Structure formats: structure tokens, C-alpha cells
Amino acid sequence: MSFISVQFLIFFPLAVFIYFILPKKQRWIWLLFASYFFYMNWNPRYGTLLAVSTAITYCSGLLIERAGCLPDPKRAAKWKKLWVAASFILNLGILGVFKYLNFFNEIYTDLVSLLGISVERMKFDLLLPIGISFYTFQALSYTVDVYRGDLKPERNFGKYALFVSFFPQLVAGPIEKSKDLLPQFSKAQSFDYDRAKRGLLLMLWGYFQKVVVADRLAQLVKTVYSSPGKYFGVEVAVANLFFAFQIYCDFAGYSNIAIGAAQVLGYSLTTNFSRPYFSQSIKEFWRRWHITLGAWFRDYLYIPLGGNRCSRVRHCLNLFLVFAVCGLWHGASFTFVFWGTLHGLYQIFGLLLKPARQRAAKALKIDPDSRPSRFLKALFTFLLVDFAWIFFRANTLSDAFTLIGNLFRPADLSNGALFSLGLKAPEFFAALAGIAIVLIVDAVSQKIDLRALLLKKNTAVRWTAYLSAALIILIFGIYGSQYTAQQFIYFQF
Amino acid sequence: MKKLIGKGLIFLFVLTLILASLSNVFIYKIDHRGKLLEGLYNSSDPYDVVLMGSSHMNGGIDPNVLWKQHGITSFNYATGGQPIDVTYYLLKEVLKKHTPSVVVVDLYYIGMTTPYGETGFISNALDNMRFSKNKLEAIQNCTPQKEWLSFLLPVLKYHFRWSTLTPADFFYNSSSIYYLKGFSAGTQRYGKQDITKVTTDKKAEIPAKNLSYLYKFIKLSKENKFQLVFVNMPCDYTESNRSSGWVSDCEAMFNTVADLCQKNNVPFLDLCDRMDEIGLDFSQDMNNSGHLNVWGAYKTSSYFGNYLKQNYSLPDRRNDSALAARWNHDYSLTLWRLPLKTARQIQRHKSSTHCATRCVHFPLPAGMKKTNFTAQSKMP
Numbered sequence: 105m106s107f108i109s110v111q112f113l114i115f116f117p118l119a120v121f122i123y124f125i126l127p128k129k130q131r132w133i134w135l136l137f138a139s140y141f142f143y144m145n146w147n148p149r150y151g152t153l154l155a156v157s158t159a160i161t162y163c164s165g166l167l168i169e170r171a172g173c174l175p176d177p178k179r180a181a182k183w184k185k186l187w188v189a190a191s192f193i194l195n196l197g198i199l200g201v202f203k204y205l206n207f208f209n210e211i212y213t214d215l216v217s218l219l220g221i222s223v224e225r226m227k228f229d230l231l232l233p234i235g236i237s238f239y240t241f242q243a244l245s246y247t248v249d250v251y252r253g254d255l256k257p258e259r260n261f262g263k264y265a266l267f268v269s270f271f272p273q274l275v276a277g278p279i280e281k282s283k284d285l286l287p288q289f290s291k292a293q294s295f296d297y298d299r300a301k302r303g304l305l306l307m308l309w310g311y312f313q314k315v316v317v318a319d320r321l322a323q324l325v326k327t328v329y330s331s332p333g334k335y336f337g338v339e340v341a342v343a344n345l346f347f348a349f350q351i352y353c354d355f356a357g358y359s360n361i362a363i364g365a366a367q368v369l370g371y372s373l374t375t376n377f378s379r380p381y382f383s384q385s386i387k388e389f390w391r392r393w394h395i396t397l398g399a400w401f402r403d404y405l406y407i408p409l410g411g412n413r414c415s416r417v418r419h420c421l422n423l424f425l426v427f428a429v430c431g432l433w434h435g436a437s438f439t440f441v442f443w444g445t446l447h448g449l450y451q452i453f454g455l456l457l458k459p460a461r462q463r464a465a466k467a468l469k470i471d472p473d474s475r476p477s478r479f480l481k482a483l484f485t486f487l488l489v490d491f492a493w494i495f496f497r498a499n500t501l502s503d504a505f506t507l508i509g510n511l512f513r514p515a516d517l518s519n520g521a522l523f524s525l526g527l528k529a530p531e532f533f534a535a536l537a538g539i540a541i542v543l544i545v546d547a548v549s550q551k552i553d554l555r556a557l558l559l560k561k562n563t564a565v566r567w568t569a570y571l572s573a574a575l576i577i578l579i580f581g582i583y584g585s586q587y588t589a590q591q592f593i594y595f596q597f
Numbered sequence: 598m599k600k601l602i603g604k605g606l607i608f609l610f611v612l613t614l615i616l617a618s619l620s621n622v623f624i625y626k627i628d629h630r631g632k633l634l635e636g637l638y639n640s641s642d643p644y645d646v647v648l649m650g651s652s653h654m655n656g657g658i659d660p661n662v663l664w665k666q667h668g669i670t671s672f673n674y675a676t677g678g679q680p681i682d683v684t685y686y687l688l689k690e691v692l693k694k695h696t697p698s699v700v701v702v703d704l705y706y707i708g709m710t711t712p713y714g715e716t717g718f719i720s721n722a723l724d725n726m727r728f729s730k731n732k733l734e735a736i737q738n739c740t741p742q743k744e745w746l747s748f749l750l751p752v753l754k755y756h757f758r759w760s761t762l763t764p765a766d767f768f769y770n771s772s773s774i775y776y777l778k779g780f781s782a783g784t785q786r787y788g789k790q791d792i793t794k795v796t797t798d799k800k801a802e803i804p805a806k807n808l809s810y811l812y813k814f815i816k817l818s819k820e821n822k823f824q825l826v827f828v829n830m831p832c833d834y835t836e837s838n839r840s841s842g843w844v845s846d847c848e849a850m851f852n853t854v855a856d857l858c859q860k861n862n863v864p865f866l867d868l869c870d871r872m873d874e875i876g877l878d879f880s881q882d883m884n885n886s887g888h889l890n891v892w893g894a895y896k897t898s899s900y901f902g903n904y905l906k907q908n909y910s911l912p913d914r915r916n917d918s919a920l921a922a923r924w925n926h927d928y929s930l931t932l933w934r935l936p937l938k939t940a941r942q943i944q945r946h947k948s949s950t951h952c953a954t955r956c957v958h959f960p961l962p963a964g965m966k967k968t969n970f971t972a973q974s975k976m977p
Contacts, residue, residue, distance in 0.1 A: 110746055124598050567608075571612060582757075
């Protein structure tokens, strides 16, 4: 079930209530049941694939441990690697079949046709399980953590299954590392009133980001990106700016609901977004954007490839490869691969131009840490990120290039054209206000723990804030029959 | 844990109260709202006859004509697209305040085969009922489960109107339309003949859910001791018969209704079969294929008033001078709403055959979608 549903608003309090009234030793069983119920509510068949991935990685952990006990270290290392490879091949194979089969088949037929051989293009009508990319990566992290000796294999299959299926973060992250989350299921969690309040407040903020900001921005974005040839100049620029905040608020909103929900239950999940649009460089952006995915690629792909402890050329190649794969992870389409690759190129150019930039700054006597300098760097980084989003959001590469071309042609803004892109004037300004609120909260939260600040206030202030927040979400949110609430963008990845 | 549950429940209670009070602001201020607020709660006038049903009835029988010609006090509670189950609960709401001798129920919607009516149409009626056990039952039985919450707290359905709210939404005064007594008909002339007007002896089944409500009406009439009259207003069934959510042969279904009513000793007036008797010219007296226009409604109201007078002992309230003064004034106001020529003709108690030259009709509120919330946008 979606977080944005009445079902979830009934399911979650019930799940929490039953969780805390059960004896501590049995609580994980309830959470496992609730998690599968949550997931299979979309489609019962999803549960089977989830269980298969769980079983494969669970067995890989035990087999790696057994291989490690072999007397011959060389043989042990060989078998351990074999089991890791088997786990990766099987899990990525499942992911490949369900998510990328049509894409790869398309590439294959195109390549073959270039050689003059005619092959009929097949279309595989496969069900794409929601969140398969997320839980597959999380499960694979377990295999690697056990292999690296960071974690002892979990013998309790039920607890391990809960680690893979834990409902708050199952379908769209944060992608937790097994060494961080799995041990938490063996600790007895007591109900903590203040922790629960903090969790609920974070969920409320997540709902605001998603329902009030992201889904409102989506109205305009959808209009422009659905007919890229029809819009020019400011119209394209506004749509592109709005998409930058739509995807941020959509995904960060989901993550905050997930982290808040887990916090209510007593579990600590990793922060997934940390003011990404305040980044000073693309490198920093990837330390602040989808942090758990970035960490996964860093730990399980970038570093094994050699990371930056290799030649300059190899380092650049590693960056390029990791970001191309990261793009592909986001979707089976060339638009995503192009988006990822572009981020890779940003990083490579950033790396190669670093000495020149430093020399230029020195020659011009520019203090890189001064406020104007930091502001300009953040602005430039945002523009690069925002430009790349065009490829992420466009339906095809051709659409993306059309939009980029149109960006530099003047738009006819007479007769309030800007307010006819899906958001009339009051809605348009509400969208801008939403962006401003998100940016202000991001800026302030750097120095102040806003939740702690609110919780210290007297009852009247706190209750006014709670009720106002709930009313703002319910009145200004985009949901119901008038608008179809956008599905969380990241479910499809 | 107990502390969180306790505070959580208080929070939900306060939030619900706020949302309930905001709902009144956000609900569309269309005539359906005004008339139901007046007819259900604000008016203390005695209604000897209440008129219930869909838009066919809403624009079919004019209480002001019944008053002028026979001194019968009545109110028309019909709203556009009102399914029969909604009509039942609306009647129960009417009976909380009023004690009519005769209840007239338009049965057009018993032909609906879908389990629930359209949300917009149901909203026209249910959103304007005050919170009560009856309303809860109505929501439970007349709307799909996934929509219960938005019927309990209509602001959740209309929240998107925040940007188009006007002062009228905050200070809505429904009393200004009370003089209509719930009646509203169009002023178009259809210009075509009734192409399904064929008599048949065939019988067709009444959809099960609607049949059960037919019996509920009969039971309610016995419990509340009012006389029940079922009617079917003049219309062309062509569009209904073709509709996927409707029985395929309305004429045959109404034959079954007639049999059932005879068996249960409830009068059933199929006015579709009495158009000649009423003096209706289908092309001139219909607004469209399914609804009477003001001229047709005048003729039908006159006919129906005679029927009531002949068959029921209803008091002539014109003897009550205070009431008569108000109702006569209301009647005179209705003439201002009508096309000029029609008004003159009605004043002379004659039916009209000429085209209107001037008319006053209520515009839709800004931002309202015709397809969802108007009475006559769709076939019913």
C-alpha cells in the first residue's frame, strides 16, 4: 500500500499498537507479517519474488560462513567469492529479467538490425515488482557484508526476511546496510514517547513535501514534458526548475515518512537526503542526494573497481562506469543512462579542472570560502544538476534535446501563458511558496534541530503547529478525485 | 503508549471537528445545497406533499403551481442524478422535521444497474445533510467504501477549491432561493419527438438493490403513516436504454414496477404513458430528451395537482392568511425567473406554446465542473 492512502493511515497506527503490546521476543514476527501484508497489498505475487531474493541472500550468508571454515585459505577464499558471485548473479538476474529484459532486447534488436539482420522485436509483458531495485540492493549488501566479515550471518531466517522486507523502507529506501539494520531486529525495542513524537513529526513533514509540494509541482511539469515541442524559454525553464524540486520533495518526502515511521517503531534508519541543493559541487551533491544509494555504489562498486586509488585515467573510468550504472539503476531507458553518464562526466570534468580552478581562484584572489563564492558555487552546482534532470524526466532522449533547444527560444507569455501550464495563478504561487518553505527548512535545519525546538514549546504552541500542519496538508495537498495523487516517482526504480 | 494513544485520539477529534466545520465552506454553493438546507432544516412551513427523486422530478413538478392552483403546500427535494437509495435516506431526513400526508417518489433511477451512483450526483444530496445516524447509514449504503471518508468530511473532497473560494462560500445564505420550493427546470425546447414511445407488454427485472429500496419505501410509508405515490416522469428512454449502467429496456422494467405496485397497493403514475392526457408536446415541452422544460413542468404540475386533489384529502392552505401571504409572494417571485412570455401565460393559467425571448437562470458557481456536479449535464 502507498504511504499516501487511507489504508496506510489505518494500517500504520494498528501495526504500531500491536507491535508494542506484544511480548518483546515476538515483536519481529508481527513486523514481518505486517511488512509482507504491506507489500502484498499491491499485488500478492510481489511477495514471492521478495521471498526468493530473501532466500538466496540468506543462504549466501550461511554458505560464505561455511566456506570461511575450510582449512585451506585459498580454497576458502575461492568458495566465498563463488557464493558472492552466485548471490549477485541470481539477484541481479531476477532484477534484469523483470526490469531490463525489454530494454536489453530493444538494444539487441537495434544492434542486430545495424548489421542488416532482421529480428522481430519481442515485448515481454512482465510484472515489475514495486521497489525491486531497492530491496535487491539491500539484500545484496548483506551478502557483501558477510563476505567482508563486517557481519556474522543471521541464522534466524524470519529476522533476516524482516531485514529485507521491513515495511517503512521496503519499496523506496533508504537502502540500509545489513550491518546497520539487521542487528536492530535482535534488540528489544521499548516504546519511547518522545522518540515516537519525533518520528510522527518527521512523517508529517514528509507528507507535506510529497502531497503539498511535489504533487503540485508535478501538475506543471507533466504539462510541459508531455508536449515538449509546444513550450519555450521561460516555460521550459520553470518546468525544469519545478521538476528539480518535485523529485527532491517526492523522494525526500517518502524517505522522511519511512524514517519517521521506523523511528516510531524504535528503529533508526539512515538519513537519505541532506540539503542536496545547497551542495558546492557535484561530488558533494552525491554525498547529500540519495545518500544510501550513493553509499551502496561507493562501497560495493566504486571501491572494488579501485576507487580513486589508481591512475587518473582509471579513476575517471571508474567514475564514468559507476554513474552510468547508477543511471541504469534508475530506469530501463537511455534517458536514465544519459542522466547518470552526464553526472559521471560532471565529476570527471570537476576532477580534471580542479587544479586550474584553484590556480584561477588564487590569481584572482577569490576566497573560495567567502559567502558570495559559496553562493555562486551552490548556484552553479544547482544549474548543472537541474540541467541533467531534463534527461531524467523527459520521456525520450529526443524529447530532452527538443526541450533543451526550446529553452533558448523566447516564449509567448501574453495572456497569462505561464498560468495555463497546469497551475493557475494561485496554485502557481502556492507551488513557489512550497519550494520556499522547503528551502528555508533546509537552510535552518543546518544549525537548528527544528523538531527539538518545537517539542520544547508549550502545549498550545505545539498543538497549534500540529493541527496547522495537518490542515495545510489536507487542504492544500494534491489528492482525491480532482487530481490523481502522483505515485511516488521512486517506486518504479 | 497510552499517553500517545490518548493524545492521538484527542488530536484526531479536534482535527475532525475543524474539518467538519470547514466542509460547509468548501461544499459547492449550488441550488441543490440551498434547497436542501432550506427544505430539510431551515423551513418550518408545513408540507402536505413532498416530492422526491432525481433531476426528472427536480424539473418536473413545481410546488408553486400546486400552491397556486390547489393551495397544496409541497417541497421538491429532488436533486440531479439522485440514485434511489439516496432518495430513501433523504426522505428519512425529511421525515425528521416534516410530516407530509403524501410522499411522491420519482422512480427513474431504479433502472440504474451499477451498485452506486456517481460521486458528484450523490454529493449533491448527501453533502447537504447534517451529521446524524441517518447520514452515516446513507454513506454506508449509498457510497463505495473508499469514498466514505470524503462523504463524512466533504472538505477532503472539495479541498482543491481553496483557490477559488469567494465570500459567498463563507457567508452563504440559502434563504434567497426558498421561494422556488426546490423546483428548477430549464428553458430550452428539445425540438425532437420521443423516439422510444412504443408500448410493450414485456417485463424486465428491476435491479436487485433498487428493488430492495422500493420495498423499503413501502415499509417506511407504513411506519410513518404517509401515503406513497410512485411516479415516472415524461422522458425518452433511448439514451438510458443504451447506457451501460442502465437496464436495457426501461419501458419493460416499468411494466414490472406497475405490477409490483399493484400487488402492494401503492399507486404508480407512469407519466410517460400519460403525455397526451397531460397535453405535452414532447418537442416543445421538453428541455432535452430526459427533462421537462418550464412549460412542460407547468402542464405536468397542473395535471399532477389535479390528481392529488382528486385522490387525496389535502387541506387548502390558502385559508391560512399568514402562510398564504408568504407563499403567494413566493409564487409571484417565480414568475420573474421565467421567460417573460411564459410568465404572462402562466399568469393567465394557460400553457405556453411560444418560444421564450427572455429568461433568467442561475449560472454555475465559478470553478465548478459541469460534468460532475450539475443536475442536468447528464442524461438523468
